[in-house]
Structures are given as structure tokens and as C-alpha cells.
Amino acid sequence: MSIEATVEQFIRTEILFEDVSVDLASDRNLISSGILDSLALLRLIEFIESTFNISLSEEDIDANKFQSIGRIKELVGGYQS
Amino acid sequence: MKTDVVIIGGGPAGTATALYLEKEGIPSVIVEKDEFPRYHIGESLTGECGKCLRTLGFADEMKQYEHPVKRGVKVYGPNGKNAFYVPVMTRSDEGELAVSSTWSMPRDAFDKMMMDKAIARGATLVKGRATAPILNENGGVRGVEVRTADDKNIRIEAEVVVDASGPATFLSNKGVAGKKSRGNYSRQIAVFSQVKNAIRDEGPTRGDTLIFFQKKNHWSWFIPLDDGTVSVGVTVPSDYFLSKNESKHDFLVRELHEVNPEIKRRIPEVVLTEEARAISNYSYHIKEFTGDGFLCVGDSHRFIDPIFSFGVYFGIKEGEFSAKAIKAYLDGETRGLANPFADYQRQSEVGQDVIQALIDAFWNEPLAFAFFAHSRYKDDFVDMFAGRIYTDEESPGLVAMKKIAAGAMAKMDSESEFAGATAVAAA
Numbered sequence A: 001m002s003i004e005a006t007v008e009q010f011i012r013t014e015i016l017f018e019d020v021s022v023d024l025a026s027d028r029n030l031i032s033s034g035i036l037d038s039l040a041l042l043r044l045i046e047f048i049e050s051t052f053n054i055s056l057s058e059e060d061i062d063a064n065k066f067q068s069i070g071r072i073k074e075l076v077g078g079y080q081s
Numbered sequence B: 001m002k003t004d005v006v007i008i009g010g011g012p013a014g015t016a017t018a019l020y021l022e023k024e025g026i027p028s029v030i031v032e033k034d035e036f037p038r039y040h041i042g043e044s045l046t047g048e049c050g051k052c053l054r055t056l057g058f059a060d061e062m063k064q065y066e067h068p069v070k071r072g073v074k075v076y077g078p079n080g081k082n083a084f085y086v087p088v089m090t091r092s093d094e095g096e097l098a099v100s101s102t103w104s105m106p107r108d109a110f111d112k113m114m115m116d117k118a119i120a121r122g123a124t125l126v127k128g129r130a131t132a133p134i135l136n137e138n139g140g141v142r143g144v145e146v147r148t149a150d151d152k153n154i155r156i157e158a159e160v161v162v163d164a165s166g167p168a169t170f171l172s173n174k175g176v177a178g179k180k181s182r183g184n185y186s187r188q189i190a191v192f193s194q195v196k197n198a199i200r201d202e203g204p205t206r207g208d209t210l211i212f213f214q215k216k217n218h219w220s221w222f223i224p225l226d227d228g229t230v231s232v233g234v235t236v237p238s239d240y241f242l243s244k245n246e247s248k249h250d251f252l253v254r255e256l257h258e259v260n261p262e263i264k265r266r267i268p269e270v271v272l273t274e275e276a277r278a279i280s281n282y283s284y285h286i287k288e289f290t291g292d293g294f295l296c297v298g299d300s301h302r303f304i305d306p307i308f309s310f311g312v313y314f315g316i317k318e319g320e321f322s323a324k325a326i327k328a329y330l331d332g333e334t335r336g337l338a339n340p341f342a343d344y345q346r347q348s349e350v351g352q353d354v355i356q357a358l359i360d361a362f363w364n365e366p367l368a369f370a371f372f373a374h375s376r377y378k379d380d381f382v383d384m385f386a387g388r389i390y391t392d393e394e395s396p397g398l399v400a401m402k403k404i405a406a407g408a409m410a411k412m413d414s415e416s417e418f419a420g421a422t423a424v425a426a427a
């Protein structure tokens, strides 16, 4: 599964509890739209580290870098290359 | 009057110094201006502070007074949801973390208990106000002049003077210790009082300290003081307080229902059972606080910010360190050095600097802070919150936390320089 699909699936099942009506387009702002509150953001970061087997640097634990699924893909991609 | 050690101030820093000195077999004289018991703010203790109190032999008394047992701190996010919980944990001799507890309590009873014990174990109390240090020809401190409660002027000559005068910062004001500089949280005001009708947790977390967070530098506390009474306070930027143009009482009553939905739920009807009091500009730092014949402990040299309840612990722990340094001095080991208490000063600052970084990171990098504390460096953060902060070897969590704190402070400095430059350009 692609990075985008993996993240989308996590948000859909673990954070939105299967609510399929929410738009998760890759440029949708997850924070200003209220999809991710601070606790959800923490769970997402933990999920990303364990699923993609990466350890984010201090500078990357920054809400802006998790703003949208597209941004998250860029961030994770940077660690995998 | 002549003594080995004279201590200015009988708050927790002063009486702890006397108690640890007594363990070393060194008698002391405490000068205190107020009649105890007296009101004081600062009611919630860290885990390691509880351990110090057990070491000093207070466990039975803390139980007899039925002071609330604190097993952790709950910090609620702005929406009133339970953002995170830091349990009080201790480390065994083998280095394993284990569940533990400490206390919170009204300071009138607590400070009196410590004072009474210090006197019972041999300290002498002089009721009165220290007015001036006694200096020798080289500027070394050799005692203190006191205006007693019954209006006499007396001289107390001593080999060592301990400043434990709290925010009064006696030796700094007299030009003996260094100058006071503003701390990072100096433009804040805390307004506080007590309530009786609050909704507490049931069960083991009933005595926990609760923190309710609204936004940066705007938060409130909820600290159980006995079975019925809870200390409540709101901390905000001073400008915000002034802009409201309200009495302390009205400000506090309104804020307690606006700062966070969870504290409103816990205090459905706010009826203050104590005078509403306020303290502003409480954050300061005196960098040189030891020298020939003197050392400062507790608030008399530094106070950062009340958010994580470290004040009393710093006072008591520095009391412990200062007693060792004074013993070495009186035994002749460090006599003759330009500053016999330089090691004590360095050791005290190691711990204060950890908490400074913890608080800077918390306010300025909340996401990274929460991720570290919750997940990546959970155990290291449990250690820091408890007060295991005097190690020369820095844990990975501390290194990472200092890095984000330093980054945030540098960013703030450059922003304010930028703002300053813009203001100059515009003028």
C-alpha cells in the first residue's frame, strides 16, 4: 500500500471511527478542519514511526508537517529515500 | 549573638537547610519576620520532594495531618479532554521505575510543621526581620543585623549566612549576591484563592493535582488541600489581567468558568472561601548567588514558573546540598577558596536549568513536548517531572528536550529582535 493510502486508512479507522463521509483528499488541511486534534496527532505520529519504521527528528515533530496527507507523504518519503 | 550558621527566612528552604545541618551536627539560627502559621502559596509537591520529606522524618506527620496523597498530575488540553497524565514514580536502587506518591497541603500548616521540627532538633528561632548583612573588611559576609519583633536591634555574627528569604531576595537587594534579571515568564500574573464545593475524582486519584491549559501562558490549577478544600488559581499575561479591569475576586470567579470547560465542570458554582490574592512578575534569576561567607537557597535566587510545582522541592533539595557545602567549609576543606560554595552553586543550577528547559519546551513546542513525554522518552520525562534532575549524565530525553527548548528560545529572541528593529525603523 502507498504511504498516502496507509495514512488515510489509519485516520479513517482509528481517528474517524470508519466515518466514510469525511473528505480526506491529499491536500485537505487535517488540522484546521479539526480532523486531527492534538491527541490524534500524537497517535498519528506514533503510528507513522512504527509502521514505516522511521524515527522522526526533533525538527520534524511539527504540526505543519502533518497538515495534510500530501505533506505527510513528503515527510515520510524523505526518510525512506 | 554568635553562631556557626544564620539562616534568613523560615520557609521550606530555610527550615530544610536547618534540618539537614542538624543531621551533620551543625546548629543554626533562623531569622523569620512573620508569625507562623501564616498563609503562603505553593501547595503541590513533586515526587522527589515527598522522598526528601520521608528522609527528614515527616512521613508520620504528613499522614496524621491527612494531607491529600498526590499520585500524579493531570494536564487537560483546551477542549477539556484529558490530554496527559504524569504519574508520580520513584526509581529503585536497581533503577526500576515503581509507582509512588507525594502530597499537597496548605502551606500554613506545612511551614509550621517544618519550623517546629527544626526548633525541636536544635535550631534557634529569632523572630524579627533581617535588615543588613554584616561584612568584614574584604566584603565577606559574617552575619546579619536584625530588627526583632519586640523592636530591638541585634547583631548575629556567623561564619556562614544562608539567604532563604524567598522572593524578597535579601542578599541580592543588598548588593551582596548578583543582580536580579527577569525570567522568561516575568510578565505574568497569578490570581488565586480556595473553594470548598469542587468535584474531585473518587478513588486513588482524589488527591491529584490538575492543570487546565487554555493557550500559551494562560492556564489554571486545582490542588486539593484537605478533604473539602481545593486551592484554585489562574495564571495569565499581566496585560490581559489589566485589560479586564476587574477586582481580583471577580477576575478569578469569571476566569474559572472560562479558562477551560473541565474546571468549570468541577466547580459548578464558584464561591471563594479565602481572600483572592495575586502575585505578578514572579519569574527571575540571580546568576551569582554564592560567595565568601554566604549562599542563597530556594526562591532567594531563582524562580522560573509555577506550572510544574517545583518551588518547594528546589528549596528543600538546595537545603540538602547547602548543608553539605557548609559542613565542608566549617571542617576547613573549602576554607580559603575565593568562593567556597561554587560547587553548590553549580549543582543547584544543573537542576534549575533542567526545569527551565522543561517549561520552555512545554510552552513553545507543545507537540514535540507531548510526543516526547507520552511516547518517545516517556521514562526520562517521568524522571524529570519527579525531580530526578541533578545528574551530570543527561538522559536522551533531556538532551532532545533541551534541543527543542533552545531552538524555541532562539526563535523567540530573533523574533523580538526583528520586532525591535521594525519598531526602530518605524520611529
Ligand SMILES: Cc1cc2nc3c(=O)[nH]c(=O)nc-3n(C[C@H](O)[C@H](O)[C@H](O)COP(=O)(O)OP(=O)(O)OC[C@H]3O[C@@H](n4cnc5c(N)ncnc54)[C@H](O)[C@@H]3O)c2cc1C
Residues within 6 Å of the ligand: B008, B009, B010, B011, B012, B013, B014, B031, B032, B033, B034, B040, B041, B042, B043, B044, B045, B046, B128, B129, B130, B131, B164, B165, B166, B167, B168, B170, B190, B233, B279, B282, B297, B298, B299, B300, B303, B306, B309, B310, B311, B312, B313, B315
Ligand atoms: C503562583 C504560584 C504558585 C506556586 N505553586 C507552587 C506549587 O504548587 N508547588 C511548589 O512547590 N511551589 C509552588 N510555588 C513556588 C513556591 O511558593 C516557592 O518556590 C517556595 O515557597 C519557596 O520556598 P522558600 O523557602 O525559598 O521561600 P518562601 O517560602 O517564600 O519563604 C521565605 C521566608 O522568608 C521570610 N523573610 C523574607 N525576608 C525576610 C527578612 N528580611 N528577614 C526575615 N525573614 C524574611 C518570609 O517571611 C518567608 O517566611 C508557586 C509560586 C507561585 C508564585
